[in-house]
Amino acid sequence: MFSALRTPLSRSAGGMARASSRSATATTLRQLSSSAPRFSSPSYNNIIVSQPKPSVTLITLNRPKALNALNSELFHEINAATAAADDDAAVGAIVITGSEKAFAAGADIKEMKDKEFAAAYKSNFLGHWTKLTTIRKPIIAAVSGHALGGGCELAMMCDIILASPTATFGQPEINLGVIPGAGGTQRLTKALGKSLSMELILTGRPLSATEAASHGLVSRVVDEGTSVVDEAVKVADKIAQKGAVATQAAKEAVNASFELNLQEGNRFERRLFQALFATKDQKEGMSAFAEKRKPTFTNE
Numbered sequence: 140m141f142s143a144l145r146t147p148l149s150r151s152a153g154g155m156a157r158a159s160s161r162s163a164t165a166t167t168l169r170q171l172s173s174s175a176p177r178f179s180s181p182s183y184n185n186i187i188v189s190q191p192k193p194s195v196t197l198i199t200l201n202r203p204k205a206l207n208a209l210n211s212e213l214f215h216e217i218n219a220a221t222a223a224a225d226d227d228a229a230v231g232a233i234v235i236t237g238s239e240k241a242f243a244a245g246a247d248i249k250e251m252k253d254k255e256f257a258a259a260y261k262s263n264f265l266g267h268w269t270k271l272t273t274i275r276k277p278i279i280a281a282v283s284g285h286a287l288g289g290g291c292e293l294a295m296m297c298d299i300i301l302a303s304p305t306a307t308f309g310q311p312e313i314n315l316g317v318i319p320g321a322g323g324t325q326r327l328t329k330a331l332g333k334s335l336s337m338e339l340i341l342t343g344r345p346l347s348a349t350e351a352a353s354h355g356l357v358s359r360v361v362d363e364g365t366s367v368v369d370e371a372v373k374v375a376d377k378i379a380q381k382g383a384v385a386t387q388a389a390k391e392a393v394n395a396s397f398e399l400n401l402q403e404g405n406r407f408e409r410r411l412f413q414a415l416f417a418t419k420d421q422k423e424g425m426s427a428f429a430e431k432r433k434p435t436f437t438n439e
């Protein structure tokens with residue numbers, strides 16, 4: 140039903156040799172981040188999918204009137220767009236962003252306010268909203284403005300969070316008579332520890348970007364005047380230049396640390412490390428080091 144959008148711009152950028160496409164994509168980056176999204180897809184109603192670099196898929200949440208509140212259709216679209224990027228061999232990493240004012244102000248309260256338990260339970264309400272965590276390629280959340288409730292949970296489902304100085308993170312569900320429902324109580328607590336997470340979840344108080352960085356919820360806050368989307372695309376492109384097999388293994392191993400104890404986690408890591416000696420990228424990477432040249436990874 141949905142297919143990843145290749146914008147006219149991305150097609151031309153994708154057709155160029157990598158070296159010669161650099162200046163074109165730099166211009167594209169500036170265009171993408173300095174204004175509202177420039178390209179809209181006929182396939183999606185709530186997101187815009189673009190290709191700021193041939194190796195990077197950028198998904199922009201696009202419900203500005205509702206501060207990017209997350210409704211079911213939007214999440215089906217995110218699932219479809221991320222799955223398409225995951226299957227696209229040319230793509231090495233994905234960036235998800237919102238607007239300057241809101242990454243996402245949470246689940247769409249108006250959509251869910253009349254829900255009843257039986258229907259929510261039978262339809263496994265929110266079940267498909269965590270499909271994002273099954274994507275193999277790295278996903279970076281580029282957050283400006285409100286990342287609240289499901290918006291904060293969406294950011295936390297990503298692998299890296301970069302924040303602009305305006306970003307705020309919070310789980311205000313308690314003010315609505317409910318609790319976080321898409322991993323907020325779990326992922327926030329793993330990131331911030333018990334005391335601060337309890338305070339945020341029990342009071343609904345949001346966390347500033349600086350606080351979020353100081354407690355490790357986000358990897359960093361970009362400088363004032365620097366576009367968080369530009370920065371996220373740069374990081375995504377840098378990741379995309381590495382060997383895809385090792386990248387996938389690294390993501391899998393880090394994520395395993397949330398599920399396994401230290402001994403099991405270390406064993407899992409060691410097995411993956413050993414397995415990578417079966418790849419051409421390992422031979423290339425280590426030979427290139429010994430020969431004092433840059434490696435050319437073939438993702439095999």
Ligand SMILES: CCCCCCC[C@H](O)CC(=O)SCCNC(=O)CCNC(=O)[C@H](O)C(C)(C)COP(=O)([O-])OP(=O)([O-])OC[C@H]1O[C@@H](n2cnc3c(N)ncnc32)[C@H](O)[C@@H]1OP(=O)([O-])[O-]
Pocket residue numbers: 204205206208209244245246247248249250265268269285287288289290292293296311312315318319320321323
């Ligand atoms: C990853 C998986 C995700 C699944 C998550 C599910 C579980 C999750 O834990 C539950 C939630 O997220 S529960 C949610 C937790 N989140 C919250 O509780 C945050 C709720 N939002 C707020 O508290 C305020 O909007 C802000 C403080 C964000 C901004 O204040 P401001 O600058 O004065 O702006 P404003 O004038 O207020 O809003 C502008 C327009 O946007 C509209 N809209 C905004 N958020 C909406 C939403 N979530 N819904 C619908 N609409 C929402 C608002 O109605 C208005 O539209 P109108 O047609 O013109 O009336």
